[in-house]
Amino acid sequence: MNKIIRSLRAMAMALAAITAVCVTTPSALADKVTLKDGRVFEGQIVREEFGYVWIKTTVAGVPREEMFSVDRDVASLERDSATPAPAAAAATPADPEDAEETLLPKKPGEVRGVVLTLGDRANNMVGVYMVANVLEEVIPLLEKEIGTDHTGVVVMRITSGGGYGMEVQKISDAVHNEFKKRWRTVAWIETAISAAAMSAHCFEEIYFTTNGNYGACTGFYGSLDRPVEGLELEESLAQMERISSRGGYDTLIMRAMQIQQPLSATVLPTGEVKWYGDATSGEIVVNRAGEILTFDHVLADKVKFSRGTADTLEELTTLLGYKEINWVGKKVPGVAWPISRAEKRQMDFRKQVKSDEDNLNSWYNLYQTNLGVAQGMPPAQRGPWLGKARSFLDKIKNMIRNNPAFARNLFGGRKEFQEWLKEQERIIAELAKK
Amino acid sequence: MTRRNSPVLGLLSGLLAGAMVPLMLMPAPAAAQNSTAASKKGTDVLILRKGTVLTGTIESETATAVKFTSDYNGLPFTTEYPKTDILEIKRGAAAPAGGAAPEQATPAPASLNVKVAEDPPVEAASDKTRYAYVTLTGVFGQGISQSPIRKAMKDAVSQRAQVIVFELENTWEQRGGSETKEEKRDIEARFDEFHRAEEILDVIGKELPDMATDAGMEPPRVVFWVRRAMGGAAFFPLMSKEVYFHPEGRVGGIGNLATMLKGHERVVEKQISLRLKRAVGWAHLSGYPYAEDLVRAMTQDWYVCSVKFENGRPVLFEGLPTNPGEELLTDDAKEGNRDTIDQIARHTGNDVLILNERNAKLIGFSKGTVETKSELLAALRLDRAGVDVGTRSERDMTDWRTGLDRTMARVQELWREYAEVRVEGDWEARRRARSTQIQKLEALKAIFRQWGEGLDPYQLAPLGIPIGGDGTPDLAIIDNWIEKIRMQQQLDRR
Incomplete structure (x- = not known):
């Protein structure tokens, strides 16, 4: 029932948006807070507790939340009869951001698109923050948001300085086998270094930002004096040859990013680009002898590795060949594209991983400390300490549940993590028994 | 391909090494006791914007922040809350009207988060x-x-x-x-x-x-x-x-x-x-x-x-x-x-x-x-x-620079005070000492949250303040210290 009401409200708001230049939440089907100073706020009352009321309004299409003291500020408070009263203080307040957004049916010829961020400036390590499973997870959401008729556009905005090579194949498979089959899927590169560039190399369409960069894919084991060599290096080169063919790129390009392969190119009059495995045969020096290749937008444009450079969604829309794309999602101040539900999941995932990563050391130490205290206690007094130890163990479990890549990165694999977990639970159970 | 020397794996090896360290807690294997006399609960109430309600005592108040003591499991803690995070302050009978006297000795540095009245728009002819x-x-x-x-x-x-x-x-x-x-x-x-x-x-x-x-x-x-x-x-x-x-x-x-x-x-x-x-x-x-x-x-x-x-x-x-x-x-x-x-x-x-x-x-x-x-x-x-x-913008930069200077001095002072706390004497004295340790660490955390990015790690590290990989104070380690002090108190016998 509530879902239907929300759908009606969304529809009413959409209609109002068409007819009004300066849109505020329409008075029909809305809550209203009238202040003693005469101001009136219309929208949805989302919370009411401690003598305060929070109302979500929309000003010029931008949602904002206002809060007032009922005693001090509010003259009257009118609820839309269809709107249930907000939950009491003890109940979990409804998060308006979680409200189901109902999209209107597609109009003929309408193209819908979303921007999914793979990494952001602060949290971007491949295999930790940029993982295949959270991309795969949002496919059903995307099917709802931009449809299943193959007209949808998915832009993957990549901002990552690299990470675990182990994740490359998984991300590449997810993009190539799942996304590209359903939607026009393109990469929009701000920073794609190392494993991030390798993950992006299966996109046929790569666009850059003006400050974008892409490459530097040399593998190494954490320390600068430990490159990937021998059989592992050959396997990595072979893997990237296969991935290069997915994106339609000459294998020399990725090779120059991995192993100091000199590279030059000539753009033929036909528009085709001919690549040379040295720095002299082609008219354009792409990678000097001895260097590792990283593209900037100028070089990537010159040798047609990039399809174009865009800094705004409008510029990207034009480069994609459309006059208009309905970019699905909510406009949020400070973000250059609307946040779809699929994108919100990417953002929430990274936020959770960041929190987990920050706290992991602490949780592990406190788990060990509480377990140690319990071991030193007489059996009858261990309960509270074991309870605390278990709570920290649960946090570690939840962390792995949110991001299974942690199990691989920290324990060597899910199986190894499960074994470790089983052993810890056995220790706790033993201590609880005695 | 397994990259075992990755930063994250380094973290795990650190964790496992930590597990080998003997437990450095009070030796007495006694049941944890909740201290009923841990703190005298105040009658002031802080309602935070995020919905948390705290009962305790207002220790001090400046134009921008309130220092508030409450307790957790019988252990008092004192934290400074920016006024921008506070929805309402309900003062108890004990508090003087207008709250506690503003702290004089160590004024809080000007907060960048504090919302002060915005400068009115500068009026100018449209051709300017x-x-x-x-x-x-x-x-x-x-x-x-x-x-x-x-x-x-x-x-x-x-x-x-x-x-x-x-x-x-x-x-x-x-x-x-x-x-x-x-x-x-x-x-x-x-x-x-x-x-x-x-x-x-x-x-x-x-x-x-x-x-x-x-x-x-x-x-x-x-x-x-x-x-x-x-x-x-x-x-x-x-x-x-x-x-x-x-x-x-x-x-x-x-x-x-x-x-x-x-x-x-x-x-x-x-x-x-x-x-x-x-x-x-x-x-x-x-x-x-x-x-x-x-x-x-x-x-x-x-x-x-x-x-x-x-x-x-x-x-x-x-x-x-x-x-x-x-x-x-x-x-x-x-x-x-x-x-x-x-x-x-x-x-x-x-x-x-x-x-x-x-x-x-x-x-x-x-x-x-x-x-x-x-x-x-x-x-x-x-x-x-x-x-x-741009008067206001220019002032933002000036406030930051002057605030940083004052903050470093305050950090050194707090750190010295923390280091000087001796946990000794009878149970009540030990409880008070640990409470003071936590207060100092919480105060440092509050400062680091606001000013950490600008503080010189080369000045902080020699003091013994933990520095994270990004060059700012590592708050997770300080949290860990606080948690351990709380555990020591819970293990302490009267």
Whole structure:
């Protein structure tokens, strides 16, 4: 029932948006807070507790939340009869951001698109923050948001300085086998270094930002004096040859990013680009002898590795060949594209991983400390300490549940993590028994 | 392929090593006791915006924050809450009207989060260009840092500034005592500050246009007037479309990219490549047509760069000059070409490019040389046709710098007080001592949350304050300490 009401409200708001230049939440089907100073706020009352009321309004299409003291500020408070009263203080307040957004049916010829961020400036390590499973997870959401008729556009905005090579194949498979089959899927590169560039190399369409960069894919084991060599290096080169063919790129390009392969190119009059495995045969020096290749937008444009450079969604829309794309999602101040539900999941995932990563050391130490205290206690007094130890163990479990890549990165694999977990639970159970 | 020496795996090995450390807690294996006498519960109530309700005692109150003592499991804790986080304060009978007397001895540094009444929009005739003049001075990464710049930009946008003029003069000194400070030499370089510079470049190059768009206005023009931009600060003018120089202005101090990393050649080349192209990427925002040549010349001493002129326009190219009309900017720094001590002392070396007013103008990077602010405004045609709406933005930067100075002193004081706490005596004395330890650590955390990005890690680390990988205080470790103190108290027997 509530879902239907929300759908009606969304529809009413959409209609109002068409007819009004300066849109505020329409008075029909809305809550209203009238202040003693005469101001009136219309929208949805989302919370009411401690003598305060929070109302979500929309000003010029931008949602904002206002809060007032009922005693001090509010003259009257009118609820839309269809709107249930907000939950009491003890109940979990409804998060308006979680409200189901109902999209209107597609109009003929309408193209819908979303921007999914793979990494952001602060949290971007491949295999930790940029993982295949959270991309795969949002496919059903995307099917709802931009449809299943193959007209949808998915832009993957990549901002990552690299990470675990182990994740490359998984991300590449997810993009190539799942996304590209359903939607026009393109990469929009701000920073794609190392494993991030390798993950992006299966996109046929790569666009850059003006400050974008892409490459530097040399593998190494954490320390600068430990490159990937021998059989592992050959396997990595072979893997990237296969991935290069997915994106339609000459294998020399990725090779120059991995192993100091000199590279030059000539753009033929036909528009085709001919690549040379040295720095002299082609008219354009792409990678000097001895260097590792990283593209900037100028070089990537010159040798047609990039399809174009865009800094705004409008510029990207034009480069994609459309006059208009309905970019699905909510406009949020400070973000250059609307946040779809699929994108919100990417953002929430990274936020959770960041929190987990920050706290992991602490949780592990406190788990060990509480377990140690319990071991030193007489059996009858261990309960509270074991309870605390278990709570920290649960946090570690939840962390792995949110991001299974942690199990691989920290324990060597899910199986190894499960074994470790089983052993810890056995220790706790033993201590609880005695 | 398993990369076992990754940072995350390093974390695990740290964890496992931690597990081997014997438990350093009180020896008495007694049941945990909740202290009923742990603290006298106050009658003041704080209602936080996020919904938390705290009952306790207001210890002190300033214009911007409330120091509040409550308890957790019988252990009192004191935390300073910014007033912006507080919805309402309900004062108990014990509290004097108006709250506790504002703390005098150690006033809280001005908070950047505190919402004060916004300056009213500066009124100006519609034909005047609205500009904000913002001065960036101090040590790069300390006095010049992303949070105050972000706030200054927000304030400039709220004043609908059409132009933002940065006057830039960063401190470029040897590390050392106040008596031994002297300017760094040209051969000393800090390309490694690029990572930190990117955090600030993001604010100016990305966030500012987004803020403007959200406010329904065109992104402001950004102008840099350079007195000194050395080390990480050099990347700011490199990304700007309009740069003016002071007659003694210099941009550089980033010439160690080719030499700062050691390791296997292929891996080092990867690291150089990604850093170089990230820096070049930012320089592309300036629209300067030879961004890569310019950045290579400024960052790598082997790169030979010259300038020629085509139809009167400067063109940078790799290689030596081939005719008298061309000019060498940087040589290959090999053998006889290595800068001499004479050249280094007189700033005339050419192993790496350090931009000055002459060569910057020669290569078309500088729009002009001006000696004073009024000359700059005249050059920008803002002297008569412009109105400065950036008073608030400028104050944001000043507040940050003065706040940082006070904060470092407060950190040292709190840390000393924390270290001086002795947990001894009877149970009540031990409880009080631990409570004091927690209070000091919580106070430090509150400071670090607000000021951490600007505090000098080289001053903090010798004190014993844990520093994280990003160079700021590691709050998770401090949280761990607090938790352990709480556990010690729970294990302590009367």
